[in-house]
Amino acid sequence: MEQYLIQDENNMYTFKDGIKKVGKTFYYNPTKKPERGYATEEIAKDAVKKLMLHNNVGNLGHSFKVVEGVKDNTCYMIMESTTNTIIDENCFIKESETRWFFIGSTGHNDRRYISSYSQKKAEEVIKTLEALNINLNAGFKFYITEYKDVKYDGEVVFKAIENKGSKLLIN
Structure with missing residues (x-):
């Protein structure tokens, strides 16, 4: 199955819930390797919309993009x-x-x-x-x-x- 991933401006990976609100503060914790992928590009773009909403409300200043992941685990x-x-x-x-x-x-x-x-x-x-x-x-x-x-x-x-x-x- 094809997989779409989300990367930030530093080519670190994240996912839909990658920005968390704790109290009044927003926290972003990216990873070097992808933890979650999305089956379609549209689902991944919807996830980016949620990330951007939290990013903007939390005034974090990150940017996100959808990238195509490896189609399978074969090396x-x-x-x-x-x-x-x-x-x-x-x-x-x-x-x-x-x-x-x-x-x-x-x-x-x-x-x-x-x-x-x-x-x-x-x-x-x-x-x-x-x-x-x-x-x-x-x-x-x-x-x-x-x-x-x-x-x-x-x-x-x-x-x-x-x-x-x-x-x-x-x-």
């Missing part, structure tokens, strides 16, 4: 097929004009942080990586897979990529 990872490694948006590190490093991992665990994404964000990351043209010239091919399909433990893969004229050499 995705980006894989590179020629090295069979998990990568993220920071997999290419530029050392100089002619030398980069490629970093990936053959698995994930609590000691080896690797980004997982929503499907939409993973697609955006792949487009960004492909725009670098390093990957295309070096023969890297990226694809998206579900987090649960990636093995739990693995090793770090670290490769140097050097621009030698019209070719990229991978060490």
